[in-house]
Amino acid sequence: MNPTESLSFLHDFLFNITFHFVGDVPMSSLVKTRFAPSPTGYLHVGGARTALYSWLFARKNADNGKFILRIEDTDQVRSTAESAAGILSDLQWLGLNWDEGPVVGGAKNEYFQSMRLDLYNKHLAELLAKGLAYEAYESTAQLTAMRQAAEKEKRAFRYRRDMPGRQLAAQEGVKPVVRFAMPYKDITVNDLILGNVTVTGSEHDDIVIRKSDGFPTYHFAVVVDDHYMCITHVLRAQEHFMNTFKHIGLYEALGWLPPQHGHLPLVVNADNSKMSKREKAKAVRAEIQKAGIKDFTDLAAKSGLGLKDLQDFMAKKTDAVEFAVKLAPLLGPVSSGGLKLPEIDVQDFRRSGYLPEALLNFVALVGWAPGGDREIVSSQELLDLFSLDGIQKTPGRFDRKKLAWMNGEYIRKASLDRLLEVLEQFNAVTDYPIKKADRSVQREILTMYQERMVTLAEMAENARFFFEEPTMDPKAVEKFITKNDGRTFLQSAQAILSAVGGPWSKDNIAAPLEQVLALGEKRGAAAQPIRVAISGNSVTPPLLETLALLGRETTLVRMAKALAM
């Protein structure tokens, strides 16, 4: 018995054990799940949820549950190493650690499909030899024509080995593909979430399992790998559901037992559209239209994009994320960094200053409920409560407002040390002025904002005035300085505060500040002019802490400047 055969045997052996016990004693049966992203972009929040559920399902079985990470890079054109690295880093940030896979290694030691070509080819040859797979010689153009013809006649196009009009011999310049001879029989999937579903034999088609470039397709690689890696439970997005019938056919042809499958509902946008990176392009286009920009020459020059590219982008010929990213800073409220693109990928949320635990908690609740009236659920509790029973069958909308609330909850409950730690991670991927501040100053600011921020990005933005000259909001200046006795209050405040003796500390300025706040008919009427003078805005943390951190000189200079306005 060679190593792969023995592994295969081991799989069957282990699988049989779980097979009998599923539903009876799940805690003691072996569970092995995997997350298998294709490295063609960043890790999407939907993907993060799939990973989380798979992770939870495996980790629940603390004794013998295993969670595997596998990179499905069979698409040579779109896969990139950077993307794979990004996905790994996002998973790590979320705390979803894996037992086998890239970096950590494992039994198979090859967790990139592109490294496993020999294995796929071996089984491909086996299927070919048994007549369970065959070469097909159509060109892409021929296939397209066949499809169009079928559509014209209003019938479904299915490639089958006995269909009329097949290209029966190899053609010059066309490399053949290998197709799987899908059996003509009904196939039933016992889905862990959707239940028993049967697809009639006549509905199947002979899918491509090896592309003309020699790489296996997803369908083939996934079956081979899930088998060799001894995966017992496959949890994946519902978009894969119809594939499962083909995969079952493949398992049978290879003489293997299929794992259990569970298909997760999709995570969609508020308008029911699939949540995708396209959102970013959409947001940018909408903003350009809103601004009424018809001539793109200027915008193209400023963004560094070609005019043709920009025109194509606007004509929806491309949804390139890179374009959207280049254009966003030039649009919307330019003074505060331009148009904010919608967060779609995990790293977007990271840059916006969401806490990984909050994102995880939130994403867990889209499509699953722990039962009872629980909302805030820690990872540990998630592990205790998670069950496939609570998973919804309908697509779940991604409600950013609720995520924002939840992030705020986590921030308020976090210890200052945790917050500092999270800020450090946040600073590593962003460039706000707080990044360069001393740790003690960061601590002060975090304390001030803990109860009033929703994201770290919001805090970092609002706290800018501690580090740089504030940009004065004209409306606030008019309302609180020019009008409503603003100057009078400011003058008194200046007089009182400049008389503060000793060090400029909270203790020393508390009483004078109280004196200022007592000015005017309503207590605190004098607060707003000061706020605007020091921050340019009518909203800041409480004045005492704010002034203390700002320092004597900055406070007084800014007040003088405001008085001169």
Next chain:
RNA sequence: GCCCCCAUCGUCUAGCGGCCUAGGACGCCGCCCUCUCACGGCGGUGACACGGGUUCGAAUCCCGUUGGGGGUACCA
């Protein structure tokens, strides 16, 4: 078009034949607290898609209609 899945407040959901004049959370609205903004507290708005069955009894079971989602690639 064809195949598959699904259907409770705007959103995420609880509910698995009587406990439901349908509960919670986010959002939204109002009030209180208050130096601004938040936080916090209190209250309010708001749903069983529709039509047939089954049953003493249906949000819960069955059928149909409508609606939504997924699939229909040499992408995963």
